[in-house]
Amino acid sequence: MLWHDFRTRIGRYHVERDYPALAATSGLSAHLRFGTLSIRELVRYARADAGEGAQAWLAELIWREFYQMLLWHYPDTVEHAFLANLDALPWPNPPGHFAAWTEARTGYPIVDAAMRELARTGRLHNRLRMVTASFLVKDLHCDWRQGERWFASQLLDYDQAANVGNWQWCASTGTDAQPWFRLFNPVSQSERFDPDGTYIRRWLPELAGIPARHIHAPWTLPAGQAARLDYPPPIVDHGRARAATLALYKSCR
Ligand SMILES: Cc1cc2nc3c(=O)[nH]c(=O)nc-3n(C[C@H](O)[C@H](O)[C@H](O)COP(=O)(O)OP(=O)(O)OC[C@H]3O[C@@H](n4cnc5c(N)ncnc54)[C@H](O)[C@@H]3O)c2cc1C
Known part of the structure; x- marks a missing residue:
């Protein structure tokens, strides 16, 4: 059902996929995780469609395969940074920061709305996984492994390969990762991907009238x-x- 429904929307995937207020992505991750849908069937379908939407979606399926391959060949990356020089990064882990993040009390609405959705539903849009992960590591200065474990305890689609690989991407410690000097600004991410605040109002009704x-x-x-x-x-x-x-990060270069 989900898959048939997504096929009617796949042509718009490349333009709409980054907006969490829209139902623009497939929602198939838990099925892929538990094997109730065949990755081969989905790849065959996407390869047969030359449209930009299907090709952008195929690229995401490839990220999934890439992280599976990585975990197989580098199982140590579950606990250690792929980039050895960043493995001993002295994370300050300031008291109270991790709890405020998990309890949606950071004062940054896009982060708190996302953390509330995650806690209540076990789901989270990819853009918001990136924003919240980056915020924990690069704004709150907490070790990415704490965040990886929290997502593992909350996500319905939890997949160790995808979760570890993406946390390392966000923390700039992994393969082909976000460069360490590139930081998401939580306010501009919010303005760009939730321009009228629809997503924030949905999860933070205390801000609905703003x-x-x-x-x-x-x-x-x-x-x-x-x-x-x-x-x-x-x-x-x-x-x-x-x-x-x-x-x-400079101290570990
Ligand atoms: C910090 C962080 C943690 C994540 N943890 C997980 C996790 O535990 N389990 C998980 O399945 N995905 C994880 N992802 C990847 C991605 O966010 C989800 O796969 C996606 O949001 C699921 O929604 P969808 O099925 O609608 O995706 P769609 O956009 O429809 O993508 C199709 C499929 O491609 C795969 N995919 C998409 N993006 C990625 C990606 N960046 N990396 C790997 N595979 C991808 C998924 O299997 C997904 O179902 C994580 C991303 C981040 C940034």
């Missing part, structure tokens, strides 16, 4: 209004956290 221009960063509301919200101030300043992250 105008779109402030919903990505409620602390920008006029003085007094932010204080009246039932929502915490930002746990860290992104600019300062970013500078500390760059210094941390």
